[in-house]
Amino acid sequence: MKNFLALILTLGLGALILVSLANNAAFPAFGDVDTTDRVSDGYINRDTDGTVDNTVSYGSTDAESGPANIVTAIVADYRSFDTLGEVTVLFVSSLGIALLLGSTKQKRLELDFHPNFMLRVGSKALFGIILMTGIYVTIHGHLTPGGGFPGGTMIASSMLLLYLADDTFRARIKGFKVLESVAGTAYVLIGFAGLFLMGTYLQNFLPTGTIGALLSAGIIPIVYVLIGLKVGSEISGVIDNFLTEEAV
Amino acid sequence: MELSNLEFINYVEIFVAVLMVVLAFLAINSKSLIKSVMFLSSLSMLSVISFVLMKAPDVAVTEAVIGSGLVTSLFVFTLLAVKKVGAHL
Amino acid sequence: MLQYAAIFLIMLGLYGLLTQRNIIKIILSLNILEIGLNVFIISIGFVIGTNGEIGIAPILTSTNNSSALLFVDPLPQALVLTAIVIGVGTTALGLALAKNIYAKYGTFNIDEMGEE
Amino acid sequence: MSAIYLIAVPLLAAFISILVKKVSPYLLLLVSAASVVAMYFVDLETIVIGGFTAPYGISLVVDRFSQAGLFAVNVLFFLVVALNINNYKKMSSILLVALAGLNGLLLTGDLFNLFVFLEVSGIAAYLITTTNKKPLATFNYLVAGTVGSSLYLLGLILLYAMFGTLNMADMSQSIADSGVSAAVVSLPFLLMFIGFGVEAKLLPFNSWVKGILGHSNSLSGPMIASVYATAMGLVFGRLLSEVFVFDDKVTLIIAVVVVLSVVAGEAMAYASTKVREILLFSSIAQAALVVLLFVNGFVGWAIMLAIANGVTKFLLFSVINKATEVVGSDEISSLKGLFVNNKIIGVSFTAASLSIIGLPLFVGFIIKMKMLESLFTSTLVLPFGNYFYPAVILLSSIVEGVYFIKLLVSLWYDKENAPVVHYDVLLKYVGVVIALGLIVYGVFQGNVVDFADSLGAIILQGGVF
Numbered sequence: 001m002k003n004f005l006a007l008i009l010t011l012g013l014g015a016l017i018l019v020s021l022a023n024n025a026a027f028p029a030f031g032d033v034d035t036t037d038r039v040s041d042g043y044i045n046r047d048t049d050g051t052v053d054n055t056v057s058y059g060s061t062d063a064e065s066g067p068a069n070i071v072t073a074i075v076a077d078y079r080s081f082d083t084l085g086e087v088t089v090l091f092v093s094s095l096g097i098a099l100l101l102g103s104t105k106q107k108r109l110e111l112d113f114h115p116n117f118m119l120r121v122g123s124k125a126l127f128g129i130i131l132m133t134g135i136y137v138t139i140h141g142h143l144t145p146g147g148g149f150p151g152g153t154m155i156a157s158s159m160l161l162l163y164l165a166d167d168t169f170r171a172r173i174k175g176f177k178v179l180e181s182v183a184g185t186a187y188v189l190i191g192f193a194g195l196f197l198m199g200t201y202l203q204n205f206l207p208t209g210t211i212g213a214l215l216s217a218g219i220i221p222i223v224y225v226l227i228g229l230k231v232g233s234e235i236s237g238v239i240d241n242f243l244t245e246e247a248v
Numbered sequence: 249m250e251l252s253n254l255e256f257i258n259y260v261e262i263f264v265a266v267l268m269v270v271l272a273f274l275a276i277n278s279k280s281l282i283k284s285v286m287f288l289s290s291l292s293m294l295s296v297i298s299f300v301l302m303k304a305p306d307v308a309v310t311e312a313v314i315g316s317g318l319v320t321s322l323f324v325f326t327l328l329a330v331k332k333v334g335a336h337l
Numbered sequence: 338m339l340q341y342a343a344i345f346l347i348m349l350g351l352y353g354l355l356t357q358r359n360i361i362k363i364i365l366s367l368n369i370l371e372i373g374l375n376v377f378i379i380s381i382g383f384v385i386g387t388n389g390e391i392g393i394a395p396i397l398t399s400t401n402n403s404s405a406l407l408f409v410d411p412l413p414q415a416l417v418l419t420a421i422v423i424g425v426g427t428t429a430l431g432l433a434l435a436k437n438i439y440a441k442y443g444t445f446n447i448d449e450m451g452e453e
Numbered sequence: 454m455s456a457i458y459l460i461a462v463p464l465l466a467a468f469i470s471i472l473v474k475k476v477s478p479y480l481l482l483l484v485s486a487a488s489v490v491a492m493y494f495v496d497l498e499t500i501v502i503g504g505f506t507a508p509y510g511i512s513l514v515v516d517r518f519s520q521a522g523l524f525a526v527n528v529l530f531f532l533v534v535a536l537n538i539n540n541y542k543k544m545s546s547i548l549l550v551a552l553a554g555l556n557g558l559l560l561t562g563d564l565f566n567l568f569v570f571l572e573v574s575g576i577a578a579y580l581i582t583t584t585n586k587k588p589l590a591t592f593n594y595l596v597a598g599t600v601g602s603s604l605y606l607l608g609l610i611l612l613y614a615m616f617g618t619l620n621m622a623d624m625s626q627s628i629a630d631s632g633v634s635a636a637v638v639s640l641p642f643l644l645m646f647i648g649f650g651v652e653a654k655l656l657p658f659n660s661w662v663k664g665i666l667g668h669s670n671s672l673s674g675p676m677i678a679s680v681y682a683t684a685m686g687l688v689f690g691r692l693l694s695e696v697f698v699f700d701d702k703v704t705l706i707i708a709v710v711v712v713l714s715v716v717a718g719e720a721m722a723y724a725s726t727k728v729r730e731i732l733l734f735s736s737i738a739q740a741a742l743v744v745l746l747f748v749n750g751f752v753g754w755a756i757m758l759a760i761a762n763g764v765t766k767f768l769l770f771s772v773i774n775k776a777t778e779v780v781g782s783d784e785i786s787s788l789k790g791l792f793v794n795n796k797i798i799g800v801s802f803t804a805a806s807l808s809i810i811g812l813p814l815f816v817g818f819i820i821k822m823k824m825l826e827s828l829f830t831s832t833l834v835l836p837f838g839n840y841f842y843p844a845v846i847l848l849s850s851i852v853e854g855v856y857f858i859k860l861l862v863s864l865w866y867d868k869e870n871a872p873v874v875h876y877d878v879l880l881k882y883v884g885v886v887i888a889l890g891l892i893v894y895g896v897f898q899g900n901v902v903d904f905a906d907s908l909g910a911i912i913l914q915g916g917v918f
Contacts, residue, residue: 038617
């Protein structure tokens with residue numbers, strides 16, 4: 001009976017959304033979107049002054065925002081404050097997980113299976129590759145898809161491989177803590193640097209360079225590397241917390 | 249008959265969309281928790297395909313690594329930690 | 338089509354949240370809801386041009402080299418990046434709580450825990 | 454001074470605090486005290502972040518509205534922290550994040566940034582409630598909160614699809630300019646309303662409240678019931694009064710939901726025998742009342758009610774949770790005669806509860822009087838006519854009066870086996886100050902009335918400053 005009510009409720013809500021979207025003249029149909037009507041136009045053309053209708057191209061120099069990847073330009077430059085909040089969410093939830101699951105005396109969780117030879121060797125080999133990929137993705141975040149968050153997670157999953165390969169492995173948590181704290185602090189301080197040098201918080205204070213070059217986009221690669229380090233160390237900490245238990 | 253780019257995407261789209269709904273249904277209704285988690289993981293992988301179809305490579309990479317990889321492993325670790333105690337899952 | 342699927346996923350997630358009594362399943366439903374939401378947000382930014390050409394992924398490269406080309410809307414993608422990471426934060430926290438709950442009650446099923 | 458410090462400095466302190474665990478409680482005290490002081494130096498302005506102006510970048514808005522909210526939230530936060538920091542040193546980093554999140558929530562002028570801060574402060578709140586040692590209740594809170602913010606995000610993205618902007622001011626401008634009917638935007642606003650309704654404890658979405666506040670301790674109780682409730686109420690009000698556009702049908706639905714919340718809250722408080730439950734049901738009713746005022750455009754008095762409610766609930770929850778921790782139960786019968794040995798606390802508790810009921814001489818009276826006055830004389834078209842809301846408010850006040858007086862009587866009288874609870878000196882001082890404040894502002898009502906009227910006027914005119 002309760003399930004039936006829930007079914008009716010969700011079906012009703014779904015139908016309500018579908019019908020009211022279908023009859024809504026202001027809501028664009030799938031694919032029928034004009035980005036020039038939206039703020040995104042400014043992001044794509046790197047032209048938020050709105051004075052002249054400019055465009056930029058691959059290889060332009062000194063654009064308003066430097067990354068070739070437009071999504072990165074939004075995430076790490078135009079709406080960088082959101083990203084600071086996002087980093088904080090991950091930070092506070094990893095703190096909370098450590099608070100909920102961690103205690104001082106911990107040992108590795110005893111799993112049913114033990115890694116065999118292939119797994120041990122294979123993981124060690126893969127560890128390097130995944131770590132390199134993670135670092136590459138992080139550093140090239142302003143040019144190619146990816147960036148600090150997936151890059152950091154890849155770094156953390158290389159740690160996860162080490163955990164799986166070795167029954168007794170524990171990453172050095174203290175080092176991760178330092179990294180996490182330093183990266184977070186540096187992010188906030190970069191924001192302050194923008195405030196003192198340029199007048200607004202988190203403003204880019206370095207030259208934006210040539211769109212498409214590795215060394216371009218001002219503070220964005222720096223911010224993404226910091227995010228990558230921070231996310232990597234946080235998620236490694238989370239994985240460690242999930243794979244350990246209180247020693248009896 | 250040759251398919252244009254758009255038509256091809258349309259067919260893949262329908263396939264992915266239907267499969268996603270089916271997988272979500274299975275994930276919710278499966279009796280075994282570990283199977284549910286696997287269905288969720290596949291659902292997440294399919295959402296990666298849909299992101300690629302809708303030209304969002306950044307999101308696709310992030311969802312593949314974080315949503316499909318990390319979340320699944322956290323679910324599995326939780327279940328493994330508990331399984332040891334000997335409860336029925 | 339993907340847009341309908343996304344709304345369907347959101348509703349399935351809500352249905353799961355309302356009906357499931359197992360904590361892991363509840364977190365799972367939450368994840369389904371979030372995936373649906375993310376697909377929906379991305380679908381908001383998808384662009385098909387007037388001649389049926391598909392929008393380009395929002396990255397300037399040496400081939401897609403001018404911002405005057407038809408790009409898909411990058412802003413929803415940036416929002417989804419944020420939403421995914423936030424979703425992982427809540428999921429991980431929920432799982433940690435689930436572990437604590439299991440340690441306390443010895444079950445994942447809410448009905449078997451008794452009234453607090 | 455730029456208000457960005459109110460967000461960035463707690464965040465910086467939080468990131469540093471995980472390295473220096475020993476010092477982190479003092480860091481928390483220092484930062485939250487500094488935030489209170491910094492309130493006086495914050496300029497009224499719109500702060501640009503990242504060098505990109507409003508619709509493109511994120512901006513923080515410091516107007517009278519957010520200033521009032523910041524003031525209340527920061528002071529209450531500092532008090533809660535100062536009273537509890539010794540027992541909850543482990544929570545320091547999380548509390549720092551919570552402070553940053555709450556300030557960000559109140560300041561931000563961007564709808565998506567609001568979602569981010571909703572999650573930041575939300576996750577901090579879930580973690581604060583883990584100190585209750587009721588993981589299942591915390592889990593329910595987490596699920597409810599996440600669903601709420603997901604629905605908010607869904608509504609927000611629908612708005613973006615229609616109007617192509619995320620900035621609040623720009624959004625309401627484009628809605629007005631586009632000339633669409635209110636029916637077109639009612640779905641996204643309804644979704645956002647539901648999303649915030651979870652946080653603001655409105656009726657069908659507030660099942661988490663009982664588990665959290667019914668088992669709260671001296672940190673989580675005042676934090677969730679007072680600090681978070683004030684912040685959420687004000688942010689919700691900001692959206693309701695500055696962004697949301699409702700058509701008549703939706704207004705009717707909302708009116709029904711809100712009135713039901715008030716009635717149900719008061720009825721359940723009346724029926725309950727546990728002190729914490731009485732307080733939490735009463736705060737559900739109060740929160741619904743705040744939303745009701747915001748929905749119908751009485752912004753000034755809604756803000757005053759939210760703040761007064763935050764201040765009084767802080768005192769009530771602090772006193773009761775401390776007593777519960779000592780006695781081990783929050784049944785009225787086991788707390789009988791609590792104030793026999795704690796006269797000062799008793800007097801301030803009494804003053805706070807009388808103010809909530811709305812007896813003359815207290816601030817609550819003025820707020821209720823003015824509320825009724827503006828509802829009666831309102832030229833706006835209210836659902837169910839001009840007499841319906843005042844009737845609901847009066848009725849709920851009577852019920853409120855009955856159960857609070859009953860509660861006060863049993864807490865004051867019973868000279869035998871009265872429990873012995875030692876309260877902090879700080880709480881006594883704060884209690885006296887709050888009680889005096891309630892009376893002083895209640896007697897010399899000019900200030901309050903002027904302030905609320907000017908707030909309401911400013912905000913209704915649509916001006917930022």
